[in-house]
Amino acid sequence: MKVEVLHATGCAKCLRDLDTLRAAARRADPDVEWKEIDILQALDYAVELGVLKPPAVAIDGELVFMSLPTSDALGAAMRERRKAAS
């Protein structure tokens, strides 16, 4: 499973929250492919996903959160997707 966080660099709050989210993602799926993307370096991709403002989170190439989720919400979304895929 691939989790991508599209964020604007310099957002100190985001960077703090990312550590917590990364840990939550690894708990939900130890094999998760975790990517942190500078939105300005991937504008076309962000537009393609439908991101309106950073930060946003995509799971397996689909925009799932329009802002940073809580750890519980991210874990639940990942488990739900894994269940749907199996």
Place this chain on the structure above:
Amino acid sequence: MSSPSSTQQPLTVGRLAALADVSANAVRFYEREGLMHVPAKTQSGYRLYDTEAVERLRFIKQAQHCGFTLSEIQALLQLRDETSACCNDVRNKVIEKKLELEARIKAMKAMSTALDQLIADCSNDARPAGSCSILAALSDSARRPAR
């Protein structure tokens, strides 16, 4: 462009507008929209502005040039006036605008591509407009997925 110093005389709306290179009507419009402060009238019935109003007008004009709507400019001006706001807050507003513009550009490119297809499919001959493939395709588009 001239830059009035703070020691200059208060400005009439006409002079303010000229310094900021906008019309007096634009100044009044921005006032109605809440982007400009409305000074009290003097005893002689004039509204007189200080030099900060020139800077504010130039800010509004430049922000419009970058694609910001009046409500977005209002938000930027509020950030400028807020002591708790930081540069990162402003940058995020600009990134949001950039994303919006890029999404619009993408949508418009798709429209342009659709127009290219209509033009290419048209036989461009003297048949009646009612038989034109472009009109037929537009009539039919609701029943077919967009290409």
